[in-house]
Amino acid sequence: MLRSKILNRIRLLKPVIDRRCMSSASKTPLTLLEVDDKSGIATLSLNRPPVNSLNIDLMNSIIESITEIEGNKSRGLILTSANDRVFCAGLDLNELHKPNQERLKEFWAVFQDVWLALHLCSVPTAAAINGHAPAGGCLLATACEYRVMLPQMTIGLNETQFGYMAPKWVMLSYLSVLPRRLAERALTQGKLFTTAEALDVGLVDEIAASKEEALAKCSTFIDSFSKANPLARSLTKKQIREPDVQKLIADRAGDLKECLEYINSPLLQDGLGAYFEALKQKSRSKAGKS
Numbered sequence: 001m002l003r004s005k006i007l008n009r010i011r012l013l014k015p016v017i018d019r020r021c022m023s024s025a026s027k028t029p030l031t032l033l034e035v036d037d038k039s040g041i042a043t044l045s046l047n048r049p050p051v052n053s054l055n056i057d058l059m060n061s062i063i064e065s066i067t068e069i070e071g072n073k074s075r076g077l078i079l080t081s082a083n084d085r086v087f088c089a090g091l092d093l094n095e096l097h098k099p100n101q102e103r104l105k106e107f108w109a110v111f112q113d114v115w116l117a118l119h120l121c122s123v124p125t126a127a128a129i130n131g132h133a134p135a136g137g138c139l140l141a142t143a144c145e146y147r148v149m150l151p152q153m154t155i156g157l158n159e160t161q162f163g164y165m166a167p168k169w170v171m172l173s174y175l176s177v178l179p180r181r182l183a184e185r186a187l188t189q190g191k192l193f194t195t196a197e198a199l200d201v202g203l204v205d206e207i208a209a210s211k212e213e214a215l216a217k218c219s220t221f222i223d224s225f226s227k228a229n230p231l232a233r234s235l236t237k238k239q240i241r242e243p244d245v246q247k248l249i250a251d252r253a254g255d256l257k258e259c260l261e262y263i264n265s266p267l268l269q270d271g272l273g274a275y276f277e278a279l280k281q282k283s284r285s286k287a288g289k290s
């Protein structure tokens with residue numbers, strides 16, 4: 001009785017996922033999903049060059065992959081990148097700069113969905129962070145239960161550096177891994193941690209010398225649940241994560257409204273335009289040098 005009550009409650013917590021098609025103009029899969037026959041562990045690789053920035057299609061593809069992993073009885077999920085320099089560059093700035101209003105609404109709803117899907121994923125989750133993970137990239141990693149990172153990369157919620165305040169639920173994700181005082185300082189500074197700093201503060205759990213080693217360490221973490229009953233494990237995880245998730249679920253429409261107003265404000269658009277232009281300029285001068 002108690003168990004079915006909890007199960008119903010958890011079902012209500014699950015995001016309602018609209019299975020929009022995984023469209024891609026280039027016909028390249030935006031995520032690659034591999035399930036190891038022996039271990040039963042699924043590896044989900046982000047595959048949207050050049051930097052895995054999160055647009056609507058990539059986020060829908062991640063959600064569909066998570067749904068598939070939960071349905072195919074995989075023992076765990078490792079999130080990583082097919083790009084060996086960038087784990088995920090965060091939200092696609094093309095979606096935020098001078099946005100089409102209808103698309104922006106859809107974009108934000110899918111952004112909420114992807115966080116909910118990963119944060120509440122029923123199987124053990126680990127991120128093999130094999131490249132830079134700023135902003136939304138850090139959010140994906142912190143939604144996982146364990147993080148292993150390669151040296152000389154950066155990770156953090158750096159939104160204040162380009163004029164954004166991270167939404168409340170994004171901050172909560174940070175607060176679930178960092179002590180409050182540290183999280184407040186890092187969020188207000190918009191700090192990007194180096195791999196060594198991230199390990200030092202507990203933002204990542206381990207450092208690995210190579211992607212293979214990172215994947216192996218993630219697998220070891222997933223194996224550590226071998227003695228736990230999968231349903232009991234998953235219900236326990238969801239109960240613990242419920243308060244944070246409820247803060248978003250209880251007011252998704254409010255979050256969307258706030259976000260639209262904020263993103264559309266001229267101050268934010270100007271700051272974002274300048275930031276994006278500087279990124280493009282940096283990329284052009286790099287290409288000119290090589």
Ligand SMILES: CC/C=C\C/C=C\C/C=C\CC/C=C/CC(=O)SCCNC(=O)CCNC(=O)[C@H](O)C(C)(C)COP(=O)(O)OP(=O)(O)OC[C@H]1O[C@@H](n2cnc3c(N)ncnc32)[C@H](O)[C@@H]1OP(=O)(O)O
Nearest residue numbers: 053089090091092093132135136164167258259279280283
């Ligand atoms: C009251 C308010 C209440 C609530 C608040 C509500 C709303 C708040 C609104 C929004 C907040 C949402 C939070 C946002 C989180 C985000 O994720 S925003 C994205 C932030 N991302 C970044 O800052 C990363 C920027 N990129 C980089 O630092 C580097 O690119 C990176 C280290 C990832 C890789 O470096 P490198 O390998 O050298 O690559 P390049 O820099 O040369 O880049 C290659 C090309 O990729 C383009 N690019 C890079 N990042 C992005 C991106 N995020 N989106 C789109 N495009 C990107 C770059 O321009 C290059 O393209 P080009 O060669 O010029 O065509």
